[in-house]
Amino acid sequence: MDGLFLSEHTSSLSAEKNRVDLSTDLNPVEKLLLLSQLYVGRLKGSFMVKEKNHKSTILGEVRELSPQEISVRTDEGYRLIRVDDILTIQLCQEEVDD
Numbered sequence: 001m002d003g004l005f006l007s008e009h010t011s012s013l014s015a016e017k018n019r020v021d022l023s024t025d026l027n028p029v030e031k032l033l034l035l036s037q038l039y040v041g042r043l044k045g046s047f048m049v050k051e052k053n054h055k056s057t058i059l060g061e062v063r064e065l066s067p068q069e070i071s072v073r074t075d076e077g078y079r080l081i082r083v084d085d086i087l088t089i090q091l092c093q094e095e096v097d098d
Contacts, residue, residue, distance in 0.1 A: 026089065028067075034089045035070055038062045044092040047072065049085045059092060 026034070038045045039062040047058045058079055064071035070086075072079045 026086070028083065031083055031086055031089065032065075032067060035062055035065055035083070035086075038089070038091070039065045039070075045072075046088075046090040046092050047081060047086055048088040049081055050087055051085070055087065 035045075037043070042061060044059065044061050047060075048055055049058060058072055058074060058081065060072035060074035060079065062070050063073045063078070067083065069080055069082050072081060
């Protein structure tokens with residue numbers, strides 16, 4: 001019986017891995033609080049954002065901040081991101097140089 005369960009569990013895990021989860025655990029107030037902390041501290045962040053039907057990660061420093069969108073300076077230039085499209089926000093440990 002255990003072998004059957006393990007087999008079903010493994011196929012379930014592989015199906016789960018292929019699904020793109022576009023949900024977010026952060027409410028708008030939490031997002032803006034984290035974004036403002038990155039902005040004020042001039043800290044580099046990692047932002048998982050939804051773009052159409054997939055996710056992408058943007059690394060950079062928040063340079064402009066409004067309740068609707070942020071401007072992030074990345075290595076490739078500036079990106080405008082809608083706050084509603086941000087799924088996760090993480091602090092990057094490296095220093096940002098001007």
